[in-house]
Amino acid sequence: MAIGRPLNRVEAREKVTGAARYTADARLPGMVYAALVGSAVSAGRVRAIDTTRAEAAPGVLAVLTHLNRPQWHGTPDALRYQETRFPLADEHIHHHGQYLAMVVAGTREQAAHAADLVAVDYETRPAVPTLDAALPDAHQPVWRFEPEFPTLLAIGDPEAMLAAADVRIEREYRTPYYSHAPMEPHATLAHWAGGSLTVYTTSQHVHGDRPVIAGALGVPPDRVRVISSLVGGAFGNKTAVWGPTLLAAVAARQVGRPVQLVVTRKQVFTCHGHQPPILQRLRVGANRDGTLQAIVHHTVNGTPVLFDRPEGAISPTGTVYALRSVGVRVEVARMHMPTPATMRTPGDGPGMFAVGSALDELSYELGIDPVELRRRNHLAAHPLERKPWSGKQLLECYDEGARRFGWERRAPRPRMMRDGGDWVGFGMSSAQRLEHHGPARAVVEIRDDGTAEVRTSTQEIGTGNLTTLTQVAAGGTGIEPDRIGFRSGDTTLPESSPTYGSRTTGSTGTAVHLAALRARQVAARLAIADARSPLHGLPEERIGAAHGRLYDVDAPRRGETYRELLRRNGRRSIVEQGFHDLAGRDPRFSYATFGAHFTEVRIDDTLRRVRVTRHVGVFAVGRVLNPKTARNQAQGGIVYALGGALMEELTADPVTGRFIAPALTDYHVPVNADVGEIDVSFVEEPDYGAHPLGAKGLGEVVAVGVHASIANAVYHAIGIRVRDLPITPDKLVAGPR
Amino acid sequence: MSDGTKRRTVLAGGLSVGVGLAAAPARAEASTPKTDLLTLVVNGRRVRVDVDVRASLLDTLRDRLHLTGTKKGCDQGACGACTVLLDGRRVLSCLTLAVMHEGSEVTTVEGLADGDRLHPVQRAFADHDGFQCGFCTSGQIVSAVGLLAEHPDLTDAEIPELMSGNLCRCAAYGNIRAAIAAAARLSREGE
Ligand code: FES
Ligand code: FES
Numbered sequence: 001m002a003i004g005r006p007l008n009r010v011e012a013r014e015k016v017t018g019a020a021r022y023t024a025d026a027r028l029p030g031m032v033y034a035a036l037v038g039s040a041v042s043a044g045r046v047r048a049i050d051t052t053r054a055e056a057a058p059g060v061l062a063v064l065t066h067l068n069r070p071q072w073h074g075t076p077d078a079l080r081y082q083e084t085r086f087p088l089a090d091e092h093i094h095h096h097g098q099y100l101a102m103v104v105a106g107t108r109e110q111a112a113h114a115a116d117l118v119a120v121d122y123e124t125r126p127a128v129p130t131l132d133a134a135l136p137d138a139h140q141p142v143w144r145f146e147p148e149f150p151t152l153l154a155i156g157d158p159e160a161m162l163a164a165a166d167v168r169i170e171r172e173y174r175t176p177y178y179s180h181a182p183m184e185p186h187a188t189l190a191h192w193a194g195g196s197l198t199v200y201t202t203s204q205h206v207h208g209d210r211p212v213i214a215g216a217l218g219v220p221p222d223r224v225r226v227i228s229s230l231v232g233g234a235f236g237n238k239t240a241v242w243g244p245t246l247l248a249a250v251a252a253r254q255v256g257r258p259v260q261l262v263v264t265r266k267q268v269f270t271c272h273g274h275q276p277p278i279l280q281r282l283r284v285g286a287n288r289d290g291t292l293q294a295i296v297h298h299t300v301n302g303t304p305v306l307f308d309r310p311e312g313a314i315s316p317t318g319t320v321y322a323l324r325s326v327g328v329r330v331e332v333a334r335m336h337m338p339t340p341a342t343m344r345t346p347g348d349g350p351g352m353f354a355v356g357s358a359l360d361e362l363s364y365e366l367g368i369d370p371v372e373l374r375r376r377n378h379l380a381a382h383p384l385e386r387k388p389w390s391g392k393q394l395l396e397c398y399d400e401g402a403r404r405f406g407w408e409r410r411a412p413r414p415r416m417m418r419d420g421g422d423w424v425g426f427g428m429s430s431a432q433r434l435e436h437h438g439p440a441r442a443v444v445e446i447r448d449d450g451t452a453e454v455r456t457s458t459q460e461i462g463t464g465n466l467t468t469l470t471q472v473a474a475g476g477t478g479i480e481p482d483r484i485g486f487r488s489g490d491t492t493l494p495e496s497s498p499t500y501g502s503r504t505t506g507s508t509g510t511a512v513h514l515a516a517l518r519a520r521q522v523a524a525r526l527a528i529a530d531a532r533s534p535l536h537g538l539p540e541e542r543i544g545a546a547h548g549r550l551y552d553v554d555a556p557r558r559g560e561t562y563r564e565l566l567r568r569n570g571r572r573s574i575v576e577q578g579f580h581d582l583a584g585r586d587p588r589f590s591y592a593t594f595g596a597h598f599t600e601v602r603i604d605d606t607l608r609r610v611r612v613t614r615h616v617g618v619f620a621v622g623r624v625l626n627p628k629t630a631r632n633q634a635q636g637g638i639v640y641a642l643g644g645a646l647m648e649e650l651t652a653d654p655v656t657g658r659f660i661a662p663a664l665t666d667y668h669v670p671v672n673a674d675v676g677e678i679d680v681s682f683v684e685e686p687d688y689g690a691h692p693l694g695a696k697g698l699g700e701v702v703a704v705g706v707h708a709s710i711a712n713a714v715y716h717a718i719g720i721r722v723r724d725l726p727i728t729p730d731k732l733v734a735g736p737r
Numbered sequence: 738m739s740d741g742t743k744r745r746t747v748l749a750g751g752l753s754v755g756v757g758l759a760a761a762p763a764r765a766e767a768s769t770p771k772t773d774l775l776t777l778v779v780n781g782r783r784v785r786v787d788v789d790v791r792a793s794l795l796d797t798l799r800d801r802l803h804l805t806g807t808k809k810g811c812d813q814g815a816c817g818a819c820t821v822l823l824d825g826r827r828v829l830s831c832l833t834l835a836v837m838h839e840g841s842e843v844t845t846v847e848g849l850a851d852g853d854r855l856h857p858v859q860r861a862f863a864d865h866d867g868f869q870c871g872f873c874t875s876g877q878i879v880s881a882v883g884l885l886a887e888h889p890d891l892t893d894a895e896i897p898e899l900m901s902g903n904l905c906r907c908a909a910y911g912n913i914r915a916a917i918a919a920a921a922r923l924s925r926e927g928e
Contacts, residue, residue, distance in 0.1 A: 012863035015871035016855065016878060018806015018846035025805035108800060109791045183810045183818055183872040183906045232808070232872025233906050265811040462870030462907045632866050632909055639908030664815035664904065671901040675910045 002474030002481050003693075006628035009467045010486065011230070011460065021229050024187040024262045026200045031189070032061060034248055034261040035111035037101040037118045038270065039093045042127035042336040042657045043305075046091040046100060046120055054103055054117040059110030061255045063118065065101045066090050070250045073218030080144075081212055083339050084307045087243030093122070094305050095338045096658040097270030102247045104255055127336040129657030131277040131302045134333035138300045141308035141332045149312050149347075155383065156325030161294035165285025167365055173282065173354040174724035175707075177650035177659070178275040179268075180343050181669055184232020186272050187262040188245040190252040196223045197253075201245050203228035204238045205498035206457050206491045212241045217249055228489040231461040231499075235640070236343040237273035238461070239500045269662030273341025274650060276302035278311050280354040290368045290376045296327040297354070303332035304339055311340075312347030316355050316704075318384065319592075320432050321377040336657045342500070344640060345700040348433055349707070353645075356429035356708025357723065360715065364414075370428055370712065371398050371407065382590030390589035391687030391696070393620035394430065397596040401428070401618040404679055405598035414719040422602040425717025429705035431595035431619070435696050436501045440580040441494035442511035444473055444519045447573040448566035450548045452477055452519075453485040458496035458508050460488060462636075463699055464629030465504045469512045471625055472693065476516020478545025479562070494577065502593070502697025505625065507580045510691045515578030520545050522574045527565050534558050586689035593701040595619035597638070597709035603717050608732035610646055610714055613676040615706075622687035622696040630698055634680040637702030643670045645710040646726050773836045779804065780848025788835045794828075795819045797835035798845060806846040806875045810904070817903035820876040820883075821845050827883035846875035849882060858882050858920045867916035869907035877903045881917045885924060893918045 014020035051063040065088060072086040087099050101118045105111035128134045141151055162168060189200040197219060203209050206226040214221040231238060244261050252259040263272065278301040285294040295318075301311040314328035343349070363370040378395060381388045402408070410426040411417050417424040442456035454473045460466045466486050474481040487493055497507035524543040527535040527550055535543060535550060535558070544553040551559030566573065585591065600614040617638055624630045647668040651660045661667070680702075686694025707725060714732070715721045722731050771790045776783065779802060786801050793812075798804045798821070807830060810818030814832040821830045822844035849856035858881050861867070868874040880903050885891060888899070896914045905913065 008863050009866065011871070012866075013855070015868055015874050016846075016859040016862045017850055018804070018875045020871050021805070022808070022872065024809070025799075027803065027805075107789060108796055109789045113791070181906055183816060183870065183904065184808070185810070231870060233870040235906070262809070265813060265815075460870075462868075462872075464869070628866050629869075632869060632912055635911050636869055636908040639910065640906075663813055664811050665813065669904055669906055670908060670910075671904060672910045672913065673897040673901045675897070675908065678911055 002471040003625055004623070005471065005626065007467060007471065007481060007626055009464055009629065010470050011466055022184060022232050023189065023200050023202045023229060026189045028189065028191055028258040031258040031260055032104055032106055032255060033108045033111040034102050034104045034251055034259050035115040036099050036244060036263065036267060037115050038097040038267065039100050040120070041093060041122045041124045042096040042129070044093045044122050044124040046093065047123045048121040049101065050119040051101065054114040057110065057114040057117055059106035060103060060114045061106065062104040062251060063101060064088060064247060064251060070254065072216050074215040079212050079215040081216065082240040086216060087247050095336050096656065097267065097338055099243055099271065102251060104251050104259055127657045128334060129336065129652055129654055131279060131333060131335065134302060134335045135300065138331040138333045141303070141310040141330065143308050143310060151310050151330035152328070153318065154327045155318060158294040158296050158325040158327035161325040162283055162285040162296065165293040166287045167362065168283065168285045169358060169361055169365060170283045171358055171361060171723060173280045173357060175278045175350045175353060176725060177277055177652065178343060178644055178648055179650050179667055180235040180237040180273055180341065181268070181664070181667060182233030182235055182237065185263050185265060185268045186238065186242060186244065188248040189258060189260045190249040191258040192253050196225070197249060198225045198227065199245065199249060200227045202231055202238050204231065204234050204459055204461060204500050206459065206489060207495040208498055209241045210491050213246065213249060216246050226491045228459045231459050234461045236346065236500060237341045239342055239498065242272055265664060266662045269650065269667065270659060271338050273339065273343070275343040276311065276337060276340045278313055278350050280313055280350070282354050282358045284358050284362055286362055286366065288366065290366055290373045292321055292323045292377050294325040295323060298329045300331045300333055302335040302337055305334045305336055308332045309340055311350065313351035313354065315347035316351045316432060319382060320355065320379065320430060321374070322379045323383070344637070345433060345703045348704040349641065352429065352431070352705045353707035353711070353725065356705050357711050360427065360708065360712040361721065371402055374398065374430055385590045387588060387590045390586070390591055390689040391620060391622055391685060392592070392594055393683040393685055394594040394596070396683040397594060397618040397620055400681065400683060401596040401598045401616050404618070404681065405616040407598060414716050417717065419602065421605050423605060423717040425601050425713040425715065426598070427709045427711065427713030427716055428596065428598045429708040429712065431597060431701050431705035433502065433593050433697070433701035433704055435506060435591035435593055435690055436503060437507045437580070437582065438497040438503055439582065440497040440507040440511040442496065442508060442515045442578050443494050443575060444477065444512065444515035444578065445573050445575045446477055446479065446519045446523060446562050448563060448571060450561060450563035451483045451485065452479045453487065454512055455487045455493045456496040456508055456512065457490060457493040458488050458504060459499045461499050463499065463504060463633055464626060465499065467629055468505065468625040469509060472509050472512045473516045476513050477520050479548045483548060502700045505695045505697055506691045509693055509695060510580035510584065511578040513578065513693050515576050518576035518578060519574050522576060523562055523565060524550055526569060527560065530569060532568060533565060534560055589689045591690045593619065593621045593696050593698070595701055595705070597705045599709040599713040601710060601713040601717055603714065603732065608729040610727055611676065612642055612710060615676065616679045617702060618681050618683060619698070619702060620683045620685070621698045621701065622685065622690060623694040624682050624684055625695050631680045633699055634702040635678045637699060638678055638706050639670050639675055641703040641706030642710065644725060645707040647728065649726050775836055776840055777838060778842040780844060790834065790836050792835050793831050794833050794835045794838060795830035798830060804845050804847050808872055808875055810873065817880060818873050818876040820879045820903065822879060822883055825886065827880055846879055849878065856882065857923050858885070858917070861916040861920040865912045865916035865919060866909070867912045868909050873903060873905045877905065877913055881920065885921055891921045
């Protein structure tokens with residue numbers, strides 16, 4: 001059985017030899033290079049832009065600005081472009097770094113140099129630099145995802161329930177600007193031939209990008225091909241088309257050569273998405289026995305000046321714990337900041353930091369163990385959908401996590417555990433992520449040489465999906481994984497679900513699964529109908545498939561290989577489609593993935609630096625397709641959130657709002673030495689209600705609750721509650737020594 | 738009106754003045770780019786290439802020699818994705834100009850395997866799943882090869898600190914450590 005085996009990644013060899021091709025590695029004959037000029041101010045207008053020196057510089061082929069750019073087609077809104085303004089739309093400046101010009105030249109060095117020669121005369125206006133400065137503007141957002149992602153909701157009468165509760169806490173939590181910071185900067189290579197455009201780009205969703213690119217350029221979508229080979233990490237900031245991709249495409253048309261544009265690391269930080277600062281106010285009421293009565297959760301996040309983009313930090317509030325009443329409200333406040341992008345894990349990441357911290361605070365208030373408090377508020381059904389959860393092994397996750405971690409050794413109060421100069425603390429949190437899904441298509445082809453191929457547009461962004469989907473195809477066809485090829489990341493292929501929102505396993509996985517089963521079924525029927533086949537005349541359900549061979553399940557030695565069957569019948573191959581549609585789920589249930597985190601921190605009493613020395617994560621995500629890649633992804637998600645909890649923060653200048661040091665030297669993502677022992681395991685029970693494979697998403701739930709688990713451990717260690725992330729040493733020096 | 742506005746206006750003006758006057762000689766020189774004929778020994782092969790004197794070793798490898806295995810994660814010496822061996826030592830190829838290395842020997846990730854046979858460190862990365870997206874992997878592997886050459890007696894406990902110059906945003910760190918530890922054991926036992 002291929003599914004569930006800890007196989008090496010199918011692209012492992014390419015990745016360890018340097019043969020793996022990422023977008024910036026693509027080369028085309030005659031290719032030229034582009035470089036961008038970003039705004040030095042956060043708000044205002046381009047009074048004048050002088051490109052004469054840039055144009056005169058050696059090798060320069062074109063300089064695009066708002067004054068001479070080709071006409072855009074369509075409107076950002078109609079195309080669902082992620083900003084409300086196309087690049088170089090006009091002279092107005094809405095955020096620092098905003099692209100004001102693009103230079104195209106014969107070499108990379110020439111382009112970079114000429115970009116330096118573009119002189120901009122700014123008219124500067126005062127900027128709204130920080131969330132605090134923006135707060136007076138806080139307002140109910142207007143956006144296109146209401147009511148799918150609601151920003152205002154009430155169940156019961158939370159105010160009355162709060163007033164009547166035995167215990168109330170009221171707290172404010174903050175998260176800073178976070179950057180996705182994938183190692184691969186965004187890149188595009190655009191190439192025109194005979195009125196058709198090919199765009200190689202760093203994308204989590206090629207089929208989603210195509211209509212946007214085609215629409216903005218005024219080209220029919222079927223004349224645009226989008227290719228995203230391997231993606232060097234994304235975490236949400238490659239979910240949609242960014243301006244430079246459109247600019248590369250128009251520039252390539254203008255200069256008549258393929259144009260490559262790779263943004264700089266600074267530009268990744270400034271103009272390709274981030275999570276904006278979020279302020280969360282939480283009021284929680286509970287009775288003495290720990291039963292939650294009410295949560296009122298009010299959030300405000302920064303939004304660009306041009307449009308409302310709420311962060312759904314209220315996402316866990318009403319769905320994670322049993323509650324008699326809930327009130328949530330999301331507001332946004334306009335700041336002069338670049339466009340944010342959905343980031344692992346949207347909503348639940350920051351939301352669970354607040355909810356998971358507040359539960360911990362309540363546990364001390366009530367004198368109830370944090371795990372026990374959560375157990376007492378365990379929720380069997382989705383409170384809004386009013387349906388039981390399918391595959392909720394959260395209680396088992398608590399048990400298993402506590403056991404593996406040694407939770408029983410936890411001292412009941414803070415500042416009770418010391419080891420030499422270190423304070424030691426234990427913390428925990430629950431994790432939950434609703435299981436989103438979307439339509440997906442895939443094709444599986446079984447060939448007369450005994451091999452097979454999977455074709456679907458999915459992108460490999462590091463999740464291991466080429467491997468797990470190969471295993472799914474192997475499971476369906478009975479062909480060994482090393483005999484199965486994969487074509488992906490191309491709009492010429494059937495449309496998979498996007499590689500964000502933990503949708504690949506459930507949605508694309510189902511499509512591959514169904515395609516594989518169908519291909520096998522067609523082969524089985526061919527054998528049954530073929531008088532020369534050893535399987536001739538057998539009932540279909542008696543035919544099994546393994547090792548590239550169809551066989552009689554009652555007499556396994558009776559059978560033949562796909563190769564023999566197809567060759568004898570003169571069939572080159574069998575090609576079948578699989579489709580995951582939204583009606584595929586059992587409608588009687590609600591779906592999510594679950595987990596529990598347990599963290600040990602050690603804090604040096606003098607330096608007050610927090611180290612996560614041990615972390616245990618236990619997850620219930622249905623069936624695990626490949627434990628090797630799954631564990632890796634889970635550890636990665638935990639570390640990703642650990643960075644946000646302890647060290648990551650894009651600092652904005654308090655006057656201009658500009659990011660002070662948009663570089664990896666100052667934006668500290670965790671390094672190898674920051675990461676202690678991370679123990680990941682699964683409570684594995686297939687969830688067949690969710691998907692026919694029984695497997696669900698993994699990449700996001702693993703990062704939910706980590707911030708709270710760490711912050712709770714910090715409090716337990718040292719008695720200082722940090723409610724504004726990241727928990728840097730300066731926030732711990734004030735406390736008692 | 739406000740100080741801020743004035744300061745910014747001056748700054749903007751200052752910038753163009755700088756371009757036009759103060760920095761003019763340097764700029765003028767740079768805008769008639771010089772090229773140099775450079776000889777390198779890359780992965781054991783002698784290559785001669787005419788390079789822009791401004792080109793980093795990284796861009797030269799990638800753009801001129803078509804060795805795209807070495808990655809550009811930051812171009813600022815902060816991520817390690819561009820690590821290559823230069824005369825046997827680990828260097829960040831984005832931080833050094835190609836023309837500074839006339840006659841040098843460069844080993845990139847493409848030069849580690851022996852034909853179809855993977856280098857033990859490559860094998861270990863594949864088997865221990867020492868990556869996810871793979872974008873940092875060339876740098877991690879070349880770094881690890883350099884590290885093992887410099888520290889034949891590398892202990893497991895030393896790996897995290899000594900590998901902290903190579904960022905992995907996917908955070909495959911645990912597996913990277915396991916891979917390097919396994920390769921280190923292998924090379925010790927092999928001796
Ligand atoms: S690209 Fe050289 S260190 Fe990042
Ligand atoms: S594997 Fe993605 S950055 Fe290391």
